[in-house]
Amino acid sequence: MKTIGLLGGMSYESTLEYYRMINKKINNKLGKLHSGKILLYSFDFKEIESLQSNNNWNELGIILGEKSKQLSDFGADYIAICTNTMHKLVDQISIFTDTPILHISDAVGQSINNSKLKNILLLGTKFTMKQDFYKKILIEKYNLNITIPNEEEMNNIHSIIYNELCLGIVSSDSKKKFIDIINSYNIEGVILGCTEIQMLISQKDFSNSLNNIKIFDSTEIHCDYIVSKMLEY
Numbered sequence: 001m002k003t004i005g006l007l008g009g010m011s012y013e014s015t016l017e018y019y020r021m022i023n024k025k026i027n028n029k030l031g032k033l034h035s036g037k038i039l040l041y042s043f044d045f046k047e048i049e050s051l052q053s054n055n056n057w058n059e060l061g062i063i064l065g066e067k068s069k070q071l072s073d074f075g076a077d078y079i080a081i082c083t084n085t086m087h088k089l090v091d092q093i094s095i096f097t098d099t100p101i102l103h104i105s106d107a108v109g110q111s112i113n114n115s116k117l118k119n120i121l122l123l124g125t126k127f128t129m130k131q132d133f134y135k136k137i138l139i140e141k142y143n144l145n146i147t148i149p150n151e152e153e154m155n156n157i158h159s160i161i162y163n164e165l166c167l168g169i170v171s172s173d174s175k176k177k178f179i180d181i182i183n184s185y186n187i188e189g190v191i192l193g194c195t196e197i198q199m200l201i202s203q204k205d206f207s208n209s210l211n212n213i214k215i216f217d218s219t220e221i222h223c224d225y226i227v228s229k230m231l232e233y
Helices: 012-030 045-053 057-073 085-093 104-115 126-130 132-141 151-163 172-183 218-230
Strands: 004-008 038-042 078-081 119-123 145-147 189-192 214-217
Touching: 004 012, 004 057, 004 218, 012 038, 012 218, 038 057, 045 057, 057 078, 057 085, 078 085, 078 218, 085 126, 085 132, 104 132, 104 189, 104 214, 104 218, 119 126, 119 132, 119 172, 126 151, 132 145, 151 172, 189 218, 214 218
Parallel strands: 004 038, 004 078, 119 145, 119 189, 189 214
Antiparallel strands: none
16 A cells, blocks of 8 residues: 555645545455555644735745655655645645645546536635636646636635635535525536535535536545555555
8 A cells, every 4th residue: 555645734624534535445445454554744724824815825835845745755655735725836846746746636637527527617715716727637638618606606605615614614504605606507517626615515415406417526536536546556
């Protein structure tokens, strides 16, 4: 089994899910007392969020790059970033380490291609929805048609993520807002492109949908991808 190095704590709510899912999936595949070989560096998310808010991405890239190198030095065979947004910094992080980074967009793109769907709505932080670092891979490498919400919807989604989900708050009103946004678009599938959104939305919320919308949970998909690499020989 290979060792995965996780960059977590952004937020800790989603990192808990990464740790749980990876170990559970390893155990499901190998049985008995098996669990994952995991190295974790968990950030203080307040420090990360402050740098994000001040648009100080260069410093964030240095911070994540240095911690990636530490994980590599401790024996990580792969690096995984437990958040969609911080994949914005993959190129900068890669300067600090030769250890392969398991990109969440590749995991999601492969999963959607396997489903044969094309017209997809992307939900996430404003950084993920508005900027190209995530969408570009899905569009150019996986030939997907990506739609993003309008400005008002993006502001609402971003606020719910940072002011509720990252704090472990799950609101029925916020859940309805997400469902209403999703149902307002003529799409085949939705990427939950923030690792916290799966706390609020799942496939069962659309099990009776006339639109037959497929939910792509980036957290679960990324964990499947990570486990496949850990068990690859």
